[in-house]
Amino acid sequence: MRGVPGTVEGYRALARGRLGGEVWDFFEGGAESERTVGDNRRAFGRVTLRPRVLVDVSRCDTAVEVLGARLRTPVGVAPTAYHRLAHPDGEVATAQGAGAAGALFVVSIYASRTIEDVAAAATSPWWLQLYWLRRRDILADLVARAAAAGCGAVVLTVDAPRLGRRHRDARNGFALGPGIRAANLDSAVTASAHLPAAGRSALAAHAVEAVDPSVTWSDLAWLRARSDLPLVLKGVLTAQDAALAVDHGADAVVVSNHGGRQLDRAPATLDALAEVVAAVGGAIPVLLDGGVRGGTDAFAALALGARAVLLGRPALWGLAAGGAAGVAGVLDLATEELAHTMALAGRPDLASIDGSAVRLRAEAR
Ligand SMILES: Cc1cc2nc3c(=O)[nH]c(=O)nc-3n(C[C@H](O)[C@H](O)[C@H](O)COP(=O)(O)O)c2cc1C
Numbered sequence: 001m002r003g004v005p006g007t008v009e010g011y012r013a014l015a016r017g018r019l020g021g022e023v024w025d026f027f028e029g030g031a032e033s034e035r036t037v038g039d040n041r042r043a044f045g046r047v048t049l050r051p052r053v054l055v056d057v058s059r060c061d062t063a064v065e066v067l068g069a070r071l072r073t074p075v076g077v078a079p080t081a082y083h084r085l086a087h088p089d090g091e092v093a094t095a096q097g098a099g100a101a102g103a104l105f106v107v108s109i110y111a112s113r114t115i116e117d118v119a120a121a122a123t124s125p126w127w128l129q130l131y132w133l134r135r136r137d138i139l140a141d142l143v144a145r146a147a148a149a150g151c152g153a154v155v156l157t158v159d160a161p162r163l164g165r166r167h168r169d170a171r172n173g174f175a176l177g178p179g180i181r182a183a184n185l186d187s188a189v190t191a192s193a194h195l196p197a198a199g200r201s202a203l204a205a206h207a208v209e210a211v212d213p214s215v216t217w218s219d220l221a222w223l224r225a226r227s228d229l230p231l232v233l234k235g236v237l238t239a240q241d242a243a244l245a246v247d248h249g250a251d252a253v254v255v256s257n258h259g260g261r262q263l264d265r266a267p268a269t270l271d272a273l274a275e276v277v278a279a280v281g282g283a284i285p286v287l288l289d290g291g292v293r294g295g296t297d298a299f300a301a302l303a304l305g306a307r308a309v310l311l312g313r314p315a316l317w318g319l320a321a322g323g324a325a326g327v328a329g330v331l332d333l334a335t336e337e338l339a340h341t342m343a344l345a346g347r348p349d350l351a352s353i354d355g356s357a358v359r360l361r362a363e364a365r
């Protein structure tokens with residue numbers, strides 16, 4: 001990659017220059033007014049850091065363990081669909097980039113490379129994200145394949161019984177071209193994602209067809225019975241659902257509003273984090289995604305109780321800008337910024353980043 005960016009925003013600018021308008025809109029966009037997309041960022045803008053001084057920070061250690069995964073950094077890659085939209089090597093490049101950074105990679109059920117190809121390229125832990133498909137036989141087959149390939153956990157996304165209304169994609173009549181497909185799903189199931197129609201997103205139409213909107217807490221036992229892998233629920237935003245997740249045996253939750261792409265006016269994830277952490281009461285790890293754009297954001301989320309954070313769009317920017325090197329570049333930048341913030345805030349390891357390290361102002365400045 002020529003002209004390696006020194007900031008995550010720099011990768012965004014590079015990606016914008018490389019991606020077609022429709023793909024850019026698909027990556028960048030959110031639901032309805034995109035209010036929640038902005039709120040995720042604004043919440044980080046309200047954070048003030050409270051530094052401690054005269055602490056030995058000659059070594060700042062960002063290593064963390066999550067559900068048995070040993071990671072060099074608490075900044076990982078969130079599941080996002082169809083990485084070949086960003087780079088011809090798709091999720092294989094993402095896995096290589098995450099591996100170079102020692103970071104977690106959560107592979108989407110809508111990955112455009114096979115689980116087996118991703119597993120062969122991965123040198124750091126990876127998990128598989130699922131939507132609850134109407135075709136349970138396909139889900140059962142996927143979790144078995146993932147376990148055989150070395151997957152560390154299954155992440156069930158619970159905030160998308162149908163896709164959010166994303167006006168950019170509808171306006172663009174966004175559909176997948178013939179060259180990029182959900183490589184882990186039977187083409188009979190995915191055909192509708194390739195059918196363009198004026199004024200609607202083919203992906204949204206496909207989701208209505210493919211995803212089972214009737215699933216409830218009691219169905220989790222079905223998934224549990226088909227896999228010994230830890231089960232992570234992604235998309236929890238309230239204390240009530242956090243408590244239910246613990247009651248139903250979830251091994252972790254991800255506080256997420258899907259990057260503002262599902263329920264518009266859902267709370268910013270940083271604002272929802274405290275109530276989820278309190279409700280879980282230390283029983284299981286809590287992760288967060290949404291609006292994390294660097295190590296200082298990660299520091300704030302960790303201080304408010306997250307064990308780790310995930311990057312959605314920034315990982316796609318890195319991938320579009322420079323393939324595996326770009327993904328590693330984004331993750332390394334965030335991790336270096338985290339270590340730097342730890343040093344200047346007098347918190348040399350992740351355990352020392354507690355609630356006393358931050359304050360949330362009422363309004364962003
Ligand atoms: C282009 C794109 C595709 C996504 N695809 C998925 C997906 O397949 N499964 C999923 O659970 N979440 C998906 N997400 C949501 C991300 O996992 C994550 O929650 C979100 O991007 C985090 O916010 P951020 O982009 O501000 O970092 C997607 C997000 C984007 C931007």
Ligand SMILES: CCCCC(=O)C(=O)O
Pocket residue numbers: 081110160163203204206207258261
């Ligand atoms: C049916 C594709 C879903 C991808 C997704 O979750 C997203 O675009 O946010």
